[in-house]
Structure formats: structure tokens, C-alpha cells
Amino acid sequence: MDRWFSVSGLATGLIRPGDAIADRLIAAAPRPGGLVDGDCIVVAESAVATAEGRLVRLDGVKPTPVARDLARRYTMDPRIVEIILQESDAVIGGMPGLLLCRAHGTLLPNAGVDASNAPPGCVVLLPANPGASAAGIRDAIRASAGVEVAVIVADSRPYPMRSGCAGIALGYAGMAAIRHGRAVADCIASTAELVMGEADEGIPAAIVRWWKP
Incomplete structure (x- = not known):
């Protein structure tokens, strides 16, 4: 049927x-x-x-040296990179604007951290x-x-x-x-x-x- x-x-x-x-x-x-x-x-x-x-407000995030280094390497906001690191088990690699992470039991771009669908000045996890x-x-x-x-x-x-x-x-x-x-x-x-x-x-x-x- x-x-x-x-x-x-x-x-x-x-x-x-x-x-x-x-x-x-x-x-x-x-x-x-x-x-x-x-x-x-x-x-x-x-x-x-x-x-x-x-939601995480970016103005309250203090990037670590590791986050700053990755941000320079992949042309990203170091505050967002810091949040990605906090949400990740490991960073596998990357390309401009994106980190490939192992997080939440799978491989995730930016560990699922999303700035495009968040209020201004924030990211959503x-x-x-x-x-x-x-x-x-x-x-x-x-x-x-x-x-x-x-x-x-x-x-x-x-x-x-x-x-x-x-x-x-x-x-x-x-x-x-x-x-x-x-x-x-x-x-x-x-x-x-x-x-x-x-x-x-x-x-x-x-x-x-x-x-x-």
C-alpha cells in the first residue's frame, strides 16, 4: 500500500x-x-x-594561549575558539573559519558551537x-x-x-x-x-x- x-x-x-x-x-x-x-x-x-x-556571551570569555594560536591559524575569533575547545574532547584539524572536533560522541565542525543562529554577541551551544x-x-x-x-x-x-x-x-x-x-x-x-x-x-x-x- x-x-x-x-x-x-x-x-x-x-x-x-x-x-x-x-x-x-x-x-x-x-x-x-x-x-x-x-x-x-x-x-x-x-x-x-x-x-x-x-547561550554564552562572548564578552565574558577569556581566550587561552592555545585558543589564540588556533584562532590565528584558522582566522577565527579567539573567544569562539575558546568555547569550542571547552566543548570538545579533541581538535582533529581545521580550515579557515572552522575547527573539526571530536565532541558529543562524533566529529563536529566547531563542536556544534553556532554563532549564526545566536543573538548578537553570543553563541549557542x-x-x-x-x-x-x-x-x-x-x-x-x-x-x-x-x-x-x-x-x-x-x-x-x-x-x-x-x-x-x-x-x-x-x-x-x-x-x-x-x-x-x-x-x-x-x-x-x-x-x-x-x-x-x-x-x-x-x-x-x-x-x-x-x-x-
């Missing part, structure tokens, strides 16, 4: 520290109907991290525990809206020898991440990112919805 799906961006507006992100997602869901059982909600990690207060963040959003949606959804906390990553980025699932809840050998959560994250925007666009999330004819 054929299966179809739709992908819709959720215009929550700008997410700020302390926001109840589940409530913003529920309010942004398309009407009539809103969220329904079986929906998969994909949320940008920067929005989740911002709501969780994972990855959520401390993306899986727990996804589970918390799912539980809050169930409690507020009475529906059972899956939630993915997504990020974008470049791939070696490929131009551009694709989505990955940093954390998830209410679904299997891998089915029949396919990285389903990553595929859903990539699909959702086609309709999501940068922080200032106010569309940090999407609904992926399946149905049968």
Missing part, C-alpha cells in the same frame, strides 16, 4: 531563553486540527538549546542532552495537546567531498531511529530542513506527517 507524507514548517517566531518550546510548537501547528497522533516534529537544535539557556530534550518536548506536547507524536532534535552537517549540508538527528523520542538498515531519523531531519529557516526567519521546526490512501 502506498504511503504519502507532507512536510510543513512551523512558524513559532523567535525562540528565547526560558520559552516553553512545546507550547510554541502547538500554537504554530496548522489549523484546523493542529497536531495529530503520529506526527513527527523536527526541531532545530539551536532553538532547543536557546530555550534551554545554552548544542543541547546538553538532545535525546532528553526530545523526550521532554514529546511529553509536554502529550500533556498539553493530548496527542502522541515523535520528536527529533535536528542539526545540519557537511559531508566530506560533498557541497552543502544535510540534516542529522542529534536526539529523538517516540520513534525508531533506524529501520531496515536505513537511518530514518536522519532522513526525516534532512527532509524537514528543506522548509525550516535560520533563527531570524522564525521557522525552527517542521511537521512530517504520514498517511495512507
Whole structure:
């Protein structure tokens, strides 16, 4: 039997520290109907991290000599490099504007430290525990809206020898991440990112919805 799906961006507006992100997602869901059982909600990690207060002000960061040396080598802000070092297990290498790091159990550009989706003068870190963040959003949606959804906390990553980025699932809840050998959560994250925007666009999330004819 054929299966179809739709992908819709959720215009929550700008997410700020302390926001109840589940409530913003529920309010942004398309009407009539809103969220329904079986929906998969994909949320940008920067929005989740911002709501969780994972912001660092650059004016309070004092770079170490190691950070200053790497910043000179790779043409970066030494304060941002210092934060990257604090978030990393190791720096593997780099190129102008970017450090390749081992962090959070994988290889990450700049250890996931993001300046592009942060308020001026700040950077946003990855959520401390993306899986727990996804589970918390799912539980809050169930409690507020009475529906059972899956939630993915997504990020974008470049791939070696490929131009551009694709989505990955940093954390998830209410679904299997891998089915029949396919990285389903990553595929859903990539699909959702086609309709999501940068922080200032106010569309940090999407609904992926399946149905049968």
C-alpha cells in the first residue's frame, strides 16, 4: 500500500531563553486540527538549546594561549575558539573559519558551537542532552495537546567531498531511529530542513506527517 507524507514548517517566531518550546510548537501547528497522533516534529537544535539557556556571551570569555594560536591559524575569533575547545574532547584539524572536533560522541565542525543562529554577541551551544530534550518536548506536547507524536532534535552537517549540508538527528523520542538498515531519523531531519529557516526567519521546526490512501 502506498504511503504519502507532507512536510510543513512551523512558524513559532523567535525562540528565547526560558520559552516553553512545546507550547510554541502547538500554537504554530496548522489549523484546523493542529497536531495529530503520529506526527513527527523536527526541531532545530539551536532553538532547543536557546530555550534551554545554552547561550554564552562572548564578552565574558577569556581566550587561552592555545585558543589564540588556533584562532590565528584558522582566522577565527579567539573567544569562539575558546568555547569550542571547552566543548570538545579533541581538535582533529581545521580550515579557515572552522575547527573539526571530536565532541558529543562524533566529529563536529566547531563542536556544534553556532554563532549564526545566536543573538548578537553570543553563541549557542548544542543541547546538553538532545535525546532528553526530545523526550521532554514529546511529553509536554502529550500533556498539553493530548496527542502522541515523535520528536527529533535536528542539526545540519557537511559531508566530506560533498557541497552543502544535510540534516542529522542529534536526539529523538517516540520513534525508531533506524529501520531496515536505513537511518530514518536522519532522513526525516534532512527532509524537514528543506522548509525550516535560520533563527531570524522564525521557522525552527517542521511537521512530517504520514498517511495512507
